[in-house]
Amino acid sequence: MNELSIFAKAMLKERKDILLSILGGFFAGIAGVVLFSTSGYLIAKTVFVPPLYTLILLTSLVKILGLARAASRYGERLFSHRATFSLLSRLRTDFFGRLIPLTPGILNRKRSGDLLARIVGDVESLQFYFLRVAYPPIIVASVFLATVIFASFFSLWIALLLVVGMLVTAFAIPAAVTVGQRRTNGQVRRSRADLSAEATEMLYGFIDLKVYGRLKSREEHLAAASAELTQAQQADALRLLRGQSLHSFMTFFVSWGVLVLGACLIANGSMAGVFLAMLIMASMTVFDESAAMATLPAYKRDSEFAAKRLNETFAAEAISGPDTDPPGKLEENAAISAELDQVVFRYAEDWRPVLSGVSLRFEAASKTAIVGPSGSGKTSILELLLKLHAPTEGRVLVNGRPIGELSEEDLWKSTNVVLQQSHFFRGTIRENLLLEDDTRSERELLGVLAQVDLPNKRLEDPVLEKGENLSDGEKQRLAIARALLKSGRLWLLDEPTSSLDYVTERRVLEALLDKAKDDTLVMVCHRLAGLERMDRIVVVDRGRIVEQGTYDGLMQSRGYFYEMKQIERQMIGQSGSGTRAV
């Protein structure tokens, strides 16, 4: 249960709602039991022709109990759901908080997107832990205990029978269900993953599959995977059904037991006959109350799986990630120099390095362009300089100090970054400028928007998740605006203008270079145009530096850069070129 310790802590913080929902559930349960027992008693009592007022008293009691039960249920539902959603909120903030220090590390893998979606899903399946797993046993146990105590006033034997029946339903039956579950544990999940992978592969590889005549066999695979999933799901559902059936038979069996036992007790005179109907009703109702227990194992398994996976994720990352931010700070108000020294870098799950032995020095206030074919390792250089990854071998130095000694927070404060994929949040343009402080004037902000060629955007214009309502070009320009509003002295730009047309690109780059004239700038470029203004061009191919020099120098030497330039001249009709991005 150690895996759910986070959850226990969160529950403790929501104890008020939890307590109230337990109280509500308890009263509702008890009211139900008393209601039906009273009815039974009432009917039995009539055999002795009691005075009318007893009857009136009893029937009013029945009605009041009925109302009380409904009202308590209402309260229980309200509080328990409130608690559930408050817990979700706590879990989210908690996990987000834990993810913050791990962030660059957790992205040390290619499928970080999947990982994040998984964390979100796992946190969500944890939210029902309280409502469906932790909570029902408390209610069932307390209602049951009260009923047993009540029954024990009339007959200890019957109370004992109830206890045995309860133990069987609470432990033996779920255990029987879980045993089968454990054997096929994860079968459904595995089959689902298989089917999903098969389907995705078929969709993405459709043309190749069709042209190479493999589509039919792929479809057969898919049908088989689908059948397997159906079968696994069927087996799971059947197990659940069996559990439910056993549960309901146990309910019947206990009331039968109460009847038989009661008959014997009445026959030997140790119990009054008038209570028999009442006890039978009580036993039937109390077991009805425990119906929620039937679905518990399934939910329990899901949330425990989620908790385990979350814990593993975080534990694994915590080992690889740094614990604390080192104290090293950069000098303020000075351009920054940086250096890669014999750097080899490999993503955790990749089979070959992205960078193999790169040494590169960026002087203070220099302007460097890094070019090369896609996948050559350009972006990794920027990521290493940003301390988003640690080099596998070699050293990364900033202002002559190993980057490991520098405080991330301070380093990032000193850098103005445009990533290849900038993230935009749901909110407004202003919010998405991610200002460090609120002192910037409206005018200044609009001025920057104009500089990046977004004069028609207003600060209060809405931005949807991931900037869905912005074009690629607008996103890039907004990302540049963000960087322009920062006051760092190191500029790290990853293909900042790849979606802009030439005219806009030139204007925006102008603004960038103007602002950065006294600062150090490293820009990864996808196009080879407009590089004349850079101090130096570094050409990277397959993780190695193949050439570096000024634009003119490289053109004259007719090497790799020159060849690339020739090919680029040949390129025609791509997106981003020719057409003006709107």
Place this chain on the structure above:
Amino acid sequence: MNTNKSGRANRKSGLLAELMAAQKKRTGLIRLLTLGLGAATIGQAVLMAGAVQRVFVEKAVPASMIAIFAMLLGVMAVRTLLAYANGRIGLRIAADAKQTLRAKLLRALASNPLIASRQGQTGGKVSLALDTVDEADAYFSQYTPKMIEASIVPLLILAAVFVLHVPSGLILLFTAPFIPLFMALVGIRTQQKSEEKFEQLVRFSGTFLDSLQGLVTLKLFGRAKRQEREIERSSLSYRDATMDILRVAFTNTFALETIVMLGIGIVALELALQLVVFRSMQFHAAFLILLLVPEFYNMLKNMGTAFHGGRTSLGAIRNIETALAESAAGREFADNEAADEIFPALPQAAAPSIELCDLDFDYGPDTFRLQAGSLRIEPGQQIAIVGRSGSGKTTLLHLIAGLLPPSFGEVRVGGRRLTPAQEDSWFRHVSYITQHPYMFTGTFAENIAIGAGRDVSREEIVRAAEAAGLSELAAELEHGYDTLIGDGGRGLSGGEMQRLALARAFLKRPAVLLFDEPTVSLDLHTEQILMRAIAELSRGATVLTIAHRLHTIRHADRILFMQQGVLIGSGSHDELLNTLPQYAEMVDIQREGVTA
């Protein structure tokens, strides 16, 4: 348009009806079993009440009641078994239905993902086949059996109560309609409320994932801590919005339970009065009714619960139906007329001529439309397709490849119409090198060999790999040609995948080569190999290239220029420069940009 819509609506009810019609026997069996279930429910109460009557009123000794006890236990067992059997049949129906639905979806997907992928994201399609089909489950496994039970058992109980005591029966009869009524009310009001709050819910629930995805950006801008508070705020707002919805549901449930409780209370009061004041009733009958009443209400409540589950499922089924209708709307190839094979059944074929005859295509009404018109490509010609992104170049190539069915007109290869019947023969001699060649899960050698479509020797594979400049990579891989690549194996770079596709083509030696030239700059090594390889493969093949490099365009025998889905001109580079200003402009702007 109108008829189309009504046709779709008809089909909408059609899918469910079709699925259920296949299950007639099983639903019939459930009905039969449910009659037994009702009888067992009543029987159990009768025996129970009878036993209590004997013990309590008649003071019978337990020994004399062994028979009745045994019978009671037997009835209980039968009742459990019948309920289990119903559930099991429900599961069977669900399994069958899900299998059918999934098969239909997957078939629709496989029949033409090029159309499907245009209509929505691939992920959505896969999730439709998995999650949405699972959502549909409850309709078959829960709703169907529960509804049958709820429509039979309460009636039986009601009849029994009427036989025993008319006033109690009347109370049940009058209170019963309130239950489905309130249940429906809960559903409708909740739905209204959640529609009202939909926007809010989406906004608040998305913040967490949004923040996680943007965490790097947030950290780089020093805003992570602030975002933590934002998550808390939006999560709590989400809670409050959801609670608003739930409160509506809970209030109605409260009313419903009150009615049930009052119903039971009234019956109890009425029974007591009958017993004591009017003396018109026996204990046995009164206790029996008291046992039956909760069963009656429970059944009705179950119906409500099942109904809710059923509605969600029904929505899912409707979504599936819409998706299926959409994919059906994206036509299939007209007919499968038997025709001569396009190519003779030889390992190698000569380059054929390709004709487009009044070729027209759309992805559905009011969507992108491609008008290619008529055109003849001579055997062995090199064709470049040119146009801006979104002008329909890829769609045209897909049509010519026979990957998309034309809405009008036809493609002729060597004078014979290209139909699905020809597919095997056709694709045996076609290579299609896309911008993103697909790596199958398998070994490096298998991924090359797939190009051959026949058994090939290792030497042939190695030779093809060498021709495509892959021998260096093969040497780098830890198990050489037997290294697993693709999903779960070694990943390759974009340039390497291009070369892999070339190696496949070298094994095939196609008579028709379709090539979507890369738009990104590949490494020089790959660029050179690509040029050389295409030139070599072009000998003895009819080649159609979506060209992005001027070099390719200049060397083409003929250029097809596309603009907004229309093939507006064709000819050589020089011809087009003179006759087609749009073409000249495109080539010119490009060169200005580069040299600027």
